[in-house]
Amino acid sequence: VGPMAGIISQSMPVFIVKNETFGNLSFGTMNEGLGKVLRYGAYSDDVIIRLKWMETVLYPTLKKAIEKIGSIDLKSIISQALHMGDELHNRNRAATSLLYRVLAPAITRTSADSENAAKVLEFINSNDHSFLNLSMAAAKASLDAARDVEYSSIAVTMARNGVDFGIQLSGTGGKWFTGPAPVPDALYFAGFSKDDANPDIGDSAITETYGLGGFAIASAPAIVGFIGGSAKDAQNYTLEMYEITASENKAYQIPYLDFRGVPTGIDIIKVVENNILPFIDTGVAHKEAGVGQIGAGVLNAPPEPFARAYMGLAKSIDDTKERL
Template sequence: MKDFSDLKVVNIGLESFAQDLVKQGVPAIQVKWSPPAAVPSAALDRITASQDVIDIANRKVIDIIQAGAPVLLGLDIALKVIPGMHSKLILHAGPPITWERMCGPMRGAIMGALIYEGLAPDADAAEALAASGEIEYSPCHEHNAVGPMAGIISASMPVFIVQNESSGNYAYCTQNEGLGKVLRYGAFSPEVVSKLKWMQDSLYPILDKAIRSLGKIDLKSLIAQALHMGDEVHNRNRAGTSLLIRQLAPAILRTSDSMEESAKALEFINGNDHFFLNLSMPAAKCILDAAAGIEHSSILTCMARNGTDFGIRLSGTGNEWFTGKALVPDALYFPGYTKDDANPDIGDSAITESVGWGGFAIAAAPAIVQFVGGNAADALSYTQQMYEISASEHQNYQIPALDFRGTPLGIDVVKVINNNLTPFIDTGVAHKNPGIGQVGAGVVSAPIEPFIKAFEKFAHIL
């Protein structure tokens, strides 16, 4: 019989058994066990029986994600580069949704975009046009793109071009507008639109020239370094933004025609800690898109929210969305706001968690755990729990506080269901009414419903 000397015990169930062992000096670890999520046991049995096949498929997906090598190549106008883009198409965050079901911030952002595009002169006309059926809506995710919060991309917006060098595929994302009254939180006042115009007319050409003069900017290395510097590249991007400026500044000086416009561009980036978010997101997107469509893989390729629904996609189920109701985050609110003001979870930024950053790497960013009302130990615990629903660990992205352990890689829907534990997402919180903007930041656990649906479908087609 297998050796049992020097006994160490895993205790699953009654905690007192583990406490008794610890009292006697016997090493024991307690499993905070919960029953699997409510899925038919036939589906569970089917998955269990096919675990070998799933493991092989997941191995492939892990290798693809591990190899992902995102680089920033430059910028261009959405219409020219985003597949399927046209002048009457608006891309939005999260899974597909109709105008009727959209939340306030998303509607506001769409109205702002229609004004920005010159398709409507004012808010009333924009709202009428948006509801008219003349405008087509589609998820960013279905066009190789991602967008934070409302995630609105319209035809003439400039977008970053990020390429996954290992697979060759691209991902696109707009430039981050900063905080305050901004389109992504549903604001559409004239100042919002004029800032977007400046970003198109001045910021975009300056950045594009600078980046192209460098050839490319290695986002893989930048993100790995940012994790060592206190970012988790979702809700905290201060280090990532700083590292980006270090690379951009000399290139901007060399390539720009106007000293004043160059200074404005650098000041703008410097004044916006979240500027790098719009690069970490497409970086994550192009890594995960390369891993989509691997038959029998139970690993997620995205989590995204549109402020009404929370949607996920699995590698093994292709482009199908599985959705559930988006929840309101537990957050630290700015003065004057409460949870009652908050919109349910919104944005494609959960792509960062999907790849293994954000809430999955929160142990790297102790400075932001105050948003979750916790201490540094809580941040470690959040990340450690995420290992339990992940298929592997990153080799490239590491957490100093965990002795450089790689961040959790590959959210496995089978583990989510078995442990009844959903991903942690740390995120900004939008006001539920359009035009007000960010009211707080915090964490939200993904709802279980989309995972249950995905699990059942996955088991069904296995």
């Protein structure tokens, strides 16, 4: 998985995340930071220079450090970060800090070049989104284990490509159900407006599919404050998501809701019948290639994919019954 444009080429190193219970793997790119970066459509010389540095310095330094550590418990970091003001999509400051604490001793002990070690630590420390790609990969590793449950109406993927918004269900295999991707309501950087924005894009809505991001925004009221909302608004957004989910994840608790587990397992039947759409927080890319990020904000998923998934699941169930 990759945020925003989600570009992954053959030479780009990735994180490998293992679901320890079921054994399946997921993969995520390393985060470049914010602003003019590849995932937001920028491709200037400084973007390429940074990517080459990530390939030749950041990657081998992290590889040695993680091999020294053995493994990093992402579930524990996510759980703690939710108690520290993160929702693990648009706000990852606490999770990145916790990751830094795990990595720093191993980096200093395993790097043969002290200057490279310092630059890697500075890069992680200066990028509050360093953990985002790991939260996405953790979400995918968990959700992939929920695939292929017969008749299940639970969404296992939500993704956007800048044109369409698509979902997949546990009970309908690899079939995509799509609709037009919306443009986020956002706080735009100086000089930009909604007219400049590309429709929503990226794999990062896998975090909401997992119960994080917009579904856990009560843990990160600062995000809503960023676009002019209140802490109460953040709580209400999360409370509404309980109306369209199958369960609560007690491993991931929200302090502001008396440590209630995050709403987990989007049930598309509930989405359609309750007329409540998943709430997502997201970054905003310029509609023209090369400009990069122009803001951040929130949006609801479009209704069309869920209505089509509802009908598709019903047809799948009918077809199965006819074959019996």
